[in-house]
Each structure stands twice: as structure tokens, then as C-alpha cells.
Amino acid sequence: MTNAFSIRNLVKTYPEFQLGPLNLELEPGTVLGYVGPNGSGKSTTLHCLVGLVKADGGEMHVFNRVNDPNQPEWKLDIGYVGDEHVFYENWSGEKNLKFLAQFYPNWSNKLAVDLAKRFNLSLTKPAKELSGGNRVKLALIAALAHSPKLLLLDEPTSGLDPVVRAEVLDVLFEVLEDGERAIFYSTHILSDISRLADELAFLDNGQIKLRATKEDLTEQWRKISFRFSGNNFKLEATTSHKHEGVDHQVISFNHEVTLRQLGELGAENVQAYRLGIDEIAVQILKGSSADILSAN
């Protein structure tokens, strides 16, 4: 099957940071959340993929076409909303969209106007007079109006206050839920994407620590509490372990393994609780990648 994009051995080195070697692919119709703390390399990955930054090594394909900046037909399949929204600032939203329309044969003015209505955005104001939230909306319309098969979103709502962010995301998800397009959504706020994502890839310090489906994560991870008086024991498949006297609490990334071991040890009053996807993300990003990766 043709991937929406594939990244092979991507490396980008800066004086104090290295991204990769990174391997990542996205199947058509899949929504992949790309989660990691600030500075983990999320934007760099996207910058390399869309050609804003030249990678130091590796290969990138978009729908089987190399992302060659001199043969940019592959860009016709992409809608990209970056961490910054760039426009002709003195021009209205309408004029900015008209400028972009020239380059995309599939551009639909009707779709652009429809999206503006759904986003409740006036297209007559100059871009420089738009609020942060409205700039995001305009950037989203610009990315969607040519019906791209792959949507790349790089923390599009960063810098927005929570109310505006929720408003933008509500409409965005409404629009995206209708479609069949592949979406790659980079964010450090997991709640932004947890509603939409099929899969999550966790990036930390330039490396992917884990990629899993949302269902697998919520099925496997548990917070487990129990009573046990023994001292010298180490539980398998756990990322954190706290205790007060004989009362213990662990986070397990494979609760069946952990519960079985607790049963063998004779632990009492064992209780397991499901974790929210946000809590799981925190555990993954601060946990030992070797253990988690080997378990998944």
C-alpha cells in the first residue's frame, strides 16, 4: 500500500540537538498524533518533511514521491499548518486565499468560503488585523481548500488561550471527522489530539520512544495499588513505583504481566485503574524507553 508519507533514517543535526535517525510512516486515512515535549524535534520533523529545512540525511516520500524541492508536485497532496502562520499581512484573507488558489489545481473557492463560514471567520479583514485564533483559522482554510490527501498540522493552536483553542479545535475536528485524509498532528498537549487520533507516536529528545494505537495504550496501561509487606522485589512492566509502608502504587504498561506477578508474590487488596491518555503520555515520555519498547 502507498503510504501517505514515509520517513527513512531522517537525521537533522543542530549544534545542541539531533533529530533521529528517525523512521516513521503514515497510512492513508490514519490520524497519527505526534506527541512530545517542547524541543523534542516535532517541528523539525515537519520542517524537513515539507522542505522548509534540508535534512542532513535520510529519505522522505509523500505518496511515493520523493520530497524533492525542485520537483514539487508532491506538495499538491499536502495541506500544512505550521507553528507560524505566514500571510501577505496587508491583504485580506480573501486575497491571501486567492493568491494560494493559483498554485493548486484542486483549489475550491466554494470549500474555502464554506470553511470560513464554519469557522465564523470574516475574510475581508487584512491578515495583520486578525487575532491569533483567526490567523489559525485562516491558515487551516488555506491548508484545506485544495482538499489535500495528507494534512500536516504542527501545533496549530500553540499560543492560543484555552477558550479560543477549544473553539478552533472543535470546528477543526468537525471538519476533519468527515474526511478520509491522513492527518499528522504534532502537539505537546495530548488532549488536543486524543479525540481524533488513531495512533500516537511519542517523541523525546529527537527519538521516537513508542508508537501505538490509542486502544492498545488504554487497554494495556493501568495504575495498580496493592498491599505487600515484602522489601526486595521488582515488578515487571512498570514505569513508576511509590509506596508508603506496605501500601504500594505502580504504573504498569502491561497490567496482565504486573497483575500475574503480584498474584505470585501474594500481594493483597490489589486494585487496577484505567489511565487517561494524558497520564499515559506523561509516563511514556518520562519512563525508560527500553522497557516500554520491549513490551510493545
Add this chain to the structure above:
Amino acid sequence: MWKILKTEIRYHKTVITAAYASGVVFLIVAVLSGILKRMDSPMATWSLMSVVTSAYIFLLIHIGSHDETEKRERLHALLPIPRLKLGIARMALLLLLQAGFSIIWVIGVMAAGKGLELAYLYYMLSSNAFFCLIVALIAIFLDLGHFGRNTYRRIFAGFGALFVILVIWLTLAGKIIPLLEYIFLPYTTPAGAAIFVSIAAGLFYLDVVIYTRRKSYLK
């Protein structure tokens, strides 16, 4: 490429019109007041050319600062246009704007009754090419800033510093005027015009190549 060019011209049309209008007004005044007629050699029109060029410089600063603030390169780099065409469009815009000023200058010179002398044409070509050469060097310096750790930019700036030291030394040694006379002697000849135009064209080409190989288009 034309779409980008047309868009840039349309976006900056107010300031472009104002800059050209100021050039036209100045030349009308120069022609009507007889200043131009009294200039008896192509080199003597240098001051006139400088005034028109000043309007061009203000225009370039205005467009350049807008492009920088609005991160135009980032916007354009995301479009489905080959990088080479983007690089050419950028330099073509500079060339077009300057060509517009050259036309104003030529009309002014012709209105003053000096248009039949080819020396004026060669002078115009040479001096325009010389200015293009300076603009291309600035563009190269700026583009070299997008290669990782600024190594190339430092080397380029190093050559610039050596050049300044050389000029100071020549000035102190009293050799700068003879050297400038020697350099600008061919200004009004076809060979001289061809040399200056070739150097400017070469540097424009070099900048397009550097632009297409930049490591970043984020700013």
C-alpha cells in the same frame, strides 16, 4: 514564477508607484531646469543617476523589510513551485524594479537631447549592472546565512573586511583615484558595459544557485 512576480508587484504597488513617481518628478525637474542639458558627458549624469537610484534603494529597503517581517520566503517555500523558479523570481523582481528606473533615466536623458549618443546607453548599462552587482552581493551574503553554522557567511564577510582594508590602504597610499579611474574608464564603452553586465549576471546566477541550496527557508 510569473505568479510570484505579479503577486509581489501587486502587493507592493503603492510603494513602487510612489518610488517611480518620485524618480519621474526628479527627472522632469532636471530636464525642465536644464540641469541635464548642461551635463556634457555621460559620467556627469552620475549625480542624476544617483538620485534615481536612491529612490530604488528606498524601494528595495521597503520591500526587503516587509519580506523579512512577513516571512515571505517561508510562505513561498511551501508552495508547489520548483525552488529554482523561486530563486529566479526573487532576482527577477529586483531586476524588473531596476529596469523600470533605467527606463525613467533613459527617457530623461533622451528628453534632454542626449539619447543619440551610445556612450550614454553604455554608461546606463554599466552603472545599472554595477548596482545590480552590489545588490547581488548583499543577497548572497543574506542567503549564506542559511547554511548551518554561518561558516560560509563568515568567510564571505572576511573577504568583505579584507576588501575594506584594501580600499583604506589604497586611499592612504593615494592610489584609490587612479584605480577608480582605471576601473570606471570602460564604463562608457561597449566592452566595459559587457564586462559589468556579465559580472552582475554571474553574481545573480550564483545567488540563485545558493538560494536553491539553502538549508533553511524558515525566515
